[in-house]
Amino acid sequence: MLNNNPQNVQTVSLIQRLKDKNVFEQLMKKHEKVTKDTPKGRLVVENPIEELGSSIVDTGRDVAALGKALTKGEATDTQLGRFQDLGMKLGGAAIAGVLAGSRATANKKLMEFIGAGTFFSTMALWPKLSIDMPTKFLYGFNPHQKVIDSNGDKKAAWLVNQFLPINDIMTKEDVNKVADKMGIPKNLEEREEYTKEKMRTIALQDNTLWMLSAGIAAPTFTSLVCNRAEEALRVPMANRTLKGVDKNIPNIEAAAKKAMGNAEMFKANDSVISEVTTSLRNGVVPEGLSETLAKAFSTTSNVQSATIRNSLLVDNSTAVEKFVSSIMPSQMPDFTALAQKLAGSEGEEAVKQAKELYERAYQSAVTGNLSTDIDTLTGVAKGMVQSNKALRQSNWAKQLKSGKLPENIRAVGIGQGYDKEALKAAADKIDEVYGAVIKPIQAYNSVFEGEVAKLNGVSGEKYASVTKTMLDSLGFTGEDIADLRNSTDFGDDLFNGISKKVQATAQDDKAYKRAMEALDRVQQKVGLTQSASKEAGKSTVGEVFDRLAGEVSSKIKGLKEGLSAETRASLEGSDLGKALLEGYSEHQVASSKSSIISVESMAERMKGMLTLERAMQDGSFEKKLEQVAGETGFSLDSDSVEDIKNLCRRVAWGSSYGDAMNKYGISGNGKKYQTVINTLFNCTEGETGRWQQAVRAISAEGSYIPDPALEFRVQNAPEAYAQEIAKTHKAKFADFGESAMGALKKQVNQVYNDRKWMKVFGGAAAALVGVTLISQLFFGKVRNAHLYKVKGQDNFQKEDSNGNK
């Protein structure tokens, strides 16, 4: 037994030791025999262009490798890692696509893709510019040097800190070159090893710095870049969209046909119409026929558009009611069954009376242009009962007292008495009108609104680029803007601030010329004025709108061809019929157009501000004022000329189109203006029409404020239209149609906010760059420097060991 005997334990131990010795010796022998393989890896040395090229090639390879991985299940771990980057980029493109879908203008859509692209570019460029380049400059090597390892995978040389293929790939000369750059003493033992260790240290520190900074750098720089890019792309993209809309005009019909095929859009209306006609064909007149049809026949848009809410074809329920009464059978319905039910218990005579009553009620409803449904008839009949003593006393008539029949009797009345054939014909007419006219108009409207929304976007983008220059051309500095923005009485301070600027500009010949030229250049640049655009061979937004509206209008006019003569006749006199004859009416078009062309006139109004101010200074304004006052019969009080001037400024600068027509023009519009108006222009109460004329004379017909939209309204607007504008002008002018002053106010806000945002995040970006660059100065302390020796000395760089000085 060997167990537990100390002697034996020793024997076992000896055997074990001999075995160990054997293994050890074998190992050492093998070590001598086996030599290291020559590494198959190599450095990737490329200039930036080659790098870009190979990144594209690599992406292609990744795609191929991904295909192989998915089909055959073969890929290296490095490849699997790269697939994630590939997926991230594809996902980024998909997200940009999704977000672009929810953006209104072409510029904003494009910005989504630019944003995604910039984000990935920043991610790639940030380490290159802020880490690789400074490290190369300071220490003589690129910490993200690419290598192809012996496995054939391309990777960053120092990515895996504990596995550095580059150590075997770099030649002695390469390493020594870096060592020279780093200033490592030539007489250091194991100089190359030390240099490699130092490179590893720096590369690791760089990688860590990269991870710390990338999260701040990528979003911040992306926002900064996109902020600038969006500004630069505004006008070109808007012009592109404009061109697209213009080019698309001939295809409107096809687009409308396509929209008609959109089952989703017409689903609700289709089912309403089919319910109504089915019911009519079954001989039952549906309750509230007119109201139901009016909803389904509504030619206001089915598509919600944020900026255009005016319906171009207003067709109210009265019109549909007329239509309904014209298609419904005109012969006297048979009320026998109803009368039986109503008065049957009281004998033949009572039934006869009841029948007569309803027949009379029917006649009176038809003459009175009322609906002939059972409830209306009962209402009329009730009135007749009340005015007839004999009827009032009969028992059955008491059931009419409430103006409504008991439900069981009423049920008989619904659909009673109409000629079934006539009802079928009515149903056919409804189908015909809906299919041949209403549906196409709804489709045209939705297409039209889609295009108008695009034009609105174009206006908006151009607007933004014009007002910016307007603020610049008036000589506003950053301080002015901050002062105005932070003032407590923004409106007045802004007015005074702009007054001062405009006056100063108008006084100084040079400044005046410069500002006018700047505004001219803006107009040229964005193609706002007609002359400028004609030179460039482009159309203005307004011109494109006119063509678009004309095309759609003529298509709608053509729809009547699809109707039978009889049906066409039954539509006569209604708004719908009018629309079919005339297309979009002029003022319907104008109200849609106002928000679009207001931008076109914006720069002109800015110029007008300066021209007006200049005219006030050289006296020509006063002459004009005297002339207008003479014509309108005002006596000008010389003391208040300054006040009049100021008021004119307010009107010219501060009022929107609607204001000029309403706020200053309508009597009873606040005592203040009334008093000012009466004082200034010596009007008696009720004579404010003169004031209106005066405002028009100065601001529209005069040369100070050339304003096509205002001119249009002055020429075409009857009082009723002026009032219509008053109702909706807030909504209409909320975004675009604002005054020069309003535009400047917005711009002051915008510029201030931009600057503020830029200050904070631009500052953050600058700070990040600073910290990233400076921290690299302190990199490269080798923690195990105490292990290296300079020839003939004990130690090397005491202060370097473990980072202790």
Added chain:
Amino acid sequence: MPLDKSTLSNIPNNTYLILPKGRDSEDHIIKKRFDTGFRIMADKCVKIPSYTKEGMEGSRNFNFQKFLTLGMIPNFIGSAMLITISNALNGSFGGKDSFFAAKNGRKMAAGVILYALGKWIGNKIINKGVEATTGIDLDMPYKKIIHELPDGKDNKAKTSIEFHKVFESSAFPRWDLINKKGEENGNRYEYYDKLAKRMGYKEELNAPDQVVQPKVREVIVKATAAKSLSPFIWAAVGCGIAAQEPVGGFMKFRNRVTFGEAAKALPGEILRVGKESVKSFAKTKTGKVLMVGAVLSSVLGIANSVSGFKADKPLKSTIDDTRAHQEF
């Protein structure tokens, strides 16, 4: 000192690392509970500062796992930064500008969160799907014990712990740990037997590891490849939902009277906005395409990953003598 290897006595004493005995002295698979993934994540987050320190010092103990952990920083900071950039200054823009900026800010914030959520869901679905069909848990965690090197003059070697996944590498899955776990249960081939059964082998195989291992590798590669596509479509769905109008109208937390009230109203608000946004996104064409695409990518991803897994015909395997012994 050059080593004199001629005599045994010259082998220096105590050159072997003495390790404490016990389970935690070597790598081992840990049992998965419902919160294991969360705890591993938390462990990583907690360790980020010390990893950062090591990285900034250029420590030689800084391994790739630590680098990957630091790789989470750009995700966290970048997400926070995106939210900050589009939200921090909105209050100071004034009036209507503030209102619209805040609307977009909320969408951006929701986009960042839903992007992450979408990616997580996309990954989870494939992992769960693969596990349900093959029995391979691609997330199977193990605890890695690392005996670090002394670094710097006065630095002592220490032992650190990391959490990895057994199948995180397709080239080198940790078969050794699987074998070890089997041995602890008395059957070294326990895991392979289980998988072989799932593959369709009715009888126990002689060398199940030889049959199972290449199949598992294939599943890992295919699933990882699928996971580099599908989750990003899910993320795009998340971003699309976040871009919908209802998100812009999400309640202002500070507008509530008390914090408690606000916190109480929050889940309902999230549910309402979430529901409305999903509905509104589903109405758009892109929304439909993406939602269907996301589901389809998951289904196809799983189907493709497991497509080669089933045994061609349930045969009893023999030991392949030509292949070298492959254990680690």
